[in-house]
Amino acid sequence: MPANWPRTSRPTSRKPTATRTSTRPWPASARAGSLDPYTVPDRGRGGEPRPRRARPRPQEGRPPMSDVRVRFPPSPTGYLHIGSARTALYNWLFARKHGGKLVLRIEDTDAERSTEASIRGIIEGLEWLGIDWDEGPYFQTAFRDEHVAAARRLVAEGHAYPCFCTKEELDARREAARAAKGDYRYDGTCRRLAPDEAAARVARGEPHVIRFRVPDEAGSVVFEDKVYGRLEKAYADLEDFVIVRSDGSPLYLLSNVVDDVRDRISHVIRGQDGLANTPRQILIYRALGAPIPVFAHMPLTLDPQKAKISKRKHGEIVAVQFYRDNGFLPWALCNFLVLLGWSPGDDRELFTREELIQAFSLERINRANSVFNYNKNDPKFFTDPKALAVNAHYLRTMPVEDLAGLVEAELRAEGLWDDAYAGERRDWFLRTLDLIRSRFHTLKDFPRAGRAYFADDYAIEDRAYKKNLAKHPDLAGWLPRLADRLAGLAAFTPEATEAAIRAYAEGLGVKPGVLINGVRAVVTGQLAGPGLFEVLDVLGQDRVVDRLRRTPERFAERSG
RNA sequence: GUCCCCAUCGUCUAGCCUGGCCCAGGACACCGGCCUUUCACGCCGGCGACAGGGGUUCAAAUCCCCUUGGGGACGCCA
Numbered sequence: 001m002p003a004n005w006p007r008t009s010r011p012t013s014r015k016p017t018a019t020r021t022s023t024r025p026w027p028a029s030a031r032a033g034s035l036d037p038y039t040v041p042d043r044g045r046g047g048e049p050r051p052r053r054a055r056p057r058p059q060e061g062r063p064p065m066s067d068v069r070v071r072f073p074p075s076p077t078g079y080l081h082i083g084s085a086r087t088a089l090y091n092w093l094f095a096r097k098h099g100g101k102l103v104l105r106i107e108d109t110d111a112e113r114s115t116e117a118s119i120r121g122i123i124e125g126l127e128w129l130g131i132d133w134d135e136g137p138y139f140q141t142a143f144r145d146e147h148v149a150a151a152r153r154l155v156a157e158g159h160a161y162p163c164f165c166t167k168e169e170l171d172a173r174r175e176a177a178r179a180a181k182g183d184y185r186y187d188g189t190c191r192r193l194a195p196d197e198a199a200a201r202v203a204r205g206e207p208h209v210i211r212f213r214v215p216d217e218a219g220s221v222v223f224e225d226k227v228y229g230r231l232e233k234a235y236a237d238l239e240d241f242v243i244v245r246s247d248g249s250p251l252y253l254l255s256n257v258v259d260d261v262r263d264r265i266s267h268v269i270r271g272q273d274g275l276a277n278t279p280r281q282i283l284i285y286r287a288l289g290a291p292i293p294v295f296a297h298m299p300l301t302l303d304p305q306k307a308k309i310s311k312r313k314h315g316e317i318v319a320v321q322f323y324r325d326n327g328f329l330p331w332a333l334c335n336f337l338v339l340l341g342w343s344p345g346d347d348r349e350l351f352t353r354e355e356l357i358q359a360f361s362l363e364r365i366n367r368a369n370s371v372f373n374y375n376k377n378d379p380k381f382f383t384d385p386k387a388l389a390v391n392a393h394y395l396r397t398m399p400v401e402d403l404a405g406l407v408e409a410e411l412r413a414e415g416l417w418d419d420a421y422a423g424e425r426r427d428w429f430l431r432t433l434d435l436i437r438s439r440f441h442t443l444k445d446f447p448r449a450g451r452a453y454f455a456d457d458y459a460i461e462d463r464a465y466k467k468n469l470a471k472h473p474d475l476a477g478w479l480p481r482l483a484d485r486l487a488g489l490a491a492f493t494p495e496a497t498e499a500a501i502r503a504y505a506e507g508l509g510v511k512p513g514v515l516i517n518g519v520r521a522v523v524t525g526q527l528a529g530p531g532l533f534e535v536l537d538v539l540g541q542d543r544v545v546d547r548l549r550r551t552p553e554r555f556a557e558r559s560g
Numbered sequence: 561g562u563c564c565c566c567a568u569c570g571u572c573u574a575g576c577c578u579g580g581c582c583c584a585g586g587a588c589a590c591c592g593g594c595c596u597u598u599c600a601c602g603c604c605g606g607c608g609a610c611a612g613g614g615g616u617u618c619a620a621a622u623c624c625c626c627u628u629g630g631g632g633a634c635g636c637c638a
Contacts, residue, residue, distance in 0.1 A: 075638045107638060140638095167636060174635095183562035183634080209636055228565070229577095237563055245636040252638045276564065276633035299566080299631095306630060336572090339587090343573055347586045366573075369631060373571045373588090386572060386588045396601070439600040468598085501597095516597040528599025 068100025069266045072126075072133070073140075073256070075107040076118040080125025080320040082372070083271065083301045083309055086337045090298060091269045092131045093338070093360040103263050104136035109144075109255065125320040129330050130353075135263070140255055143262070147250035150258045150288060151210050151243055159287035160243060162198050162208040163190035185239035186211070210244035212254075214283060221279040226267075226296035226362040233279035241280055257281050261290040269362070272297045272369070273308070296362045299341045299369045309372060317374055317383060326382065327442025329398075329406070332391040336384070340370045350393060392441045400434045407433060407446045414447040416454040432538050435530050452524040453538065456547075460554055464527040468517040469555065475518040476555045478508060482515065483548035492541040494533035501532075522554055523547045 070091040074084050095102040106122070108114035123137065154160035163186075170186070177184035190198070191213060202208060220234040243254040250258075260268065268274075275297045285292045303309050309318045316322040323333050335351060343366070344351075344359040351359065374383045381388055395403070404421075411417040421429040436450050452458040460469070469475055482504050489496050501519065505512040516532050523544055529535060536544050 073638090077638090110638065163636095170636090178561070181561055185562095185634095231564085233564080239634090242636055247636080249636085251636070256638085271632095272565070273632055297565090302631075304571085308631080339572060341572090343586095345574075347574075349572090349587055368566050370573090371571060381589085384571080384588090389588055438602095464598095498597095511597090513597045520598070526599085530598095530600085532597065 068098040071103040073105040079121040101134040104133040211240040327444035336387040460525040464521040468521040479551040
């Protein structure tokens with residue numbers, strides 16, 4: 001059972017790996033040219049109905065995919081959020097399934113956000129989840145020269161051109177178009193400049209950006225998305241987009257492609273919000289003469305109001321770290337996350353790591369966005385109930401030996417840890433965990449609801465006091481006397497304590513439940529819990545007797 | 561506004577491509593029962609959906625069209 005799978009031990013260098021030799025960015029061979037299978041002639045309007053978006057299904061007995069290389073390219077924004085984590089997970093699963101490689105590439109071109117701390121946040125999130133990578137982290141800024149060189153090449157080969165239009169002009173035109181309720185696309189002013197005139201102006205030092213030249217012939221970019229099926233975008237719907245800023249720095253659309261080409265990425269698995277970029281990126285691949293990867297766009301994760309989840313709007317609840325800090329098991333989070341947009345096709349929902357890798361496939365990713373169903377004001381569920389249910393499931397079914405290490409960390413953090421729990425009291429520790437875990441939902445429940453098992457300074461819950469103590473004030477006298485009886489027991493076994501308590505109840509003429517529940521309240525502080533006699537057994541004679549003798553104090557605490 | 565994508569229980573989903581086995585299956589949540597000293601676990605049962613309208617067909621959740629609703633993209637952000 002992988003609920004506590006080993007933390008990745010991969011030594012991740014925190015420094016840019018710029019030293020990595022980056023030869024053959026793209027195969028100098030295959031110029032895309034007119035044989036490009038991704039270009040189709042415009043079929044014109046009307047006529048046949050739109051082709052059904054049927055997705056290819058995995059064929060039986062297909063050969064293993066060779067050289068699967070995927071990447072996870074987060075831009076550091078402070079921490080790993082669950083949407084990104086899910087993207088990373090899908091990539092990771094796909095790589096592992098096909099014996100491929102996962103590349104971690106930090107897109108750190110936004111210097112503002114890319115602090116050491118926010119990069120660390122991403123990496124720690126991945127490590128905690130158990131998503132390990134095979135290459136990287138690479139840093140996008142380290143490859144800036146490559147990006148610029150690619151842009152130059154595109155200009156030299158006529159796939160891009162310098163544009164001298166100023167931002168102000170463009171903004172004005174865009175504004176005007178919008179005011180006229182039309183849609184705006186770059187009008188191609190500089191596209192029509194004579195090459196030598198453009199070159200001259202560049203030589204003169206005129207500020208300019210570099211724009212990609214979208215084919216102006218009829219036709220469209222077509223690609224087969226693994227999730228959405230055949231997608232088509234008419235050239236006419238694309239504008240000549242900027243690939244290099246006027247300060248000479250390359251833009252995402254370009255850098256991303258150049259990096260993917262260099263890293264020999266075979267499958268681009270990313271959020272559906274990248275779908276609109278895909279046709280433009282395919283154009284860049286083509287212009288670069290690079291092989292085009294397979295694309296798989298995954299549906300987005302929305303909040304209950306159907307808005308895209310984001311750090312700004314939703315805060316910590318969408319941070320992977322939040323789940324770590326709130327007692328989630330990493331694998332439970334992964335298992336929950338994978339279900340947001342994917343299913344195995346049968347009724348299974350809980351998987352071991354190996355089972356999930358085996359079951360995962362791009363073809364079974366759903367097309368519809370999913371809702372991350374958390375409710376800030378829900379007193380019972382601090383996050384999506386299903387996430388909690390998955391976590392609780394692993395908590396009570398994982399090997400108790402694996403659980404022990406995780407609970408140890410929680411107890412240590414609260415100062416409740418005793419080294420004996422790992423030594424001569426190890427058996428006791430495991431037995432106790434096993435006894436109490438079936439009603440817990442997170443690791444935090446062990447030091448909280450479970451505190452009385454590991455410490456003597458536990459509080460008595462209000463509800464437990466009201467229901468099981470306050471209603472029977474006589475318990476203040478009964479329980480210390482019961483303590484005397486229990487103290488006299490030669491063998492402090494569940495059978496013996498049960499017999500003693502029932503006998504005492506009978507003598508008192510009260511229902512056994514009154515004593516049983518009262519004892520539970522005093523001895524554990526809780527309203528509910530495991531069978532009392534097992535609890536007493538685990539707590540041990542001395543503790544039980546001592547706690548019961550102090551019952552009057554418990555009443556006094558309350559009446560004061 | 562323009563382009564694109566999506567649409568099954570409250571939520572996550574199966575079924576849709578290859579129409580009949582679906583008056584729609586599973587999970588979570590909720591409700592009830594069993595177990596029981598409590599609560600949980602476990603087991604049993606219940607509530608609960610094909611967005612609407614047109615077609616096509618002997619037959620439609622499944623195919624087609626329209627409407628509605630939701631989402632995404634439209635940056636010298638990534």
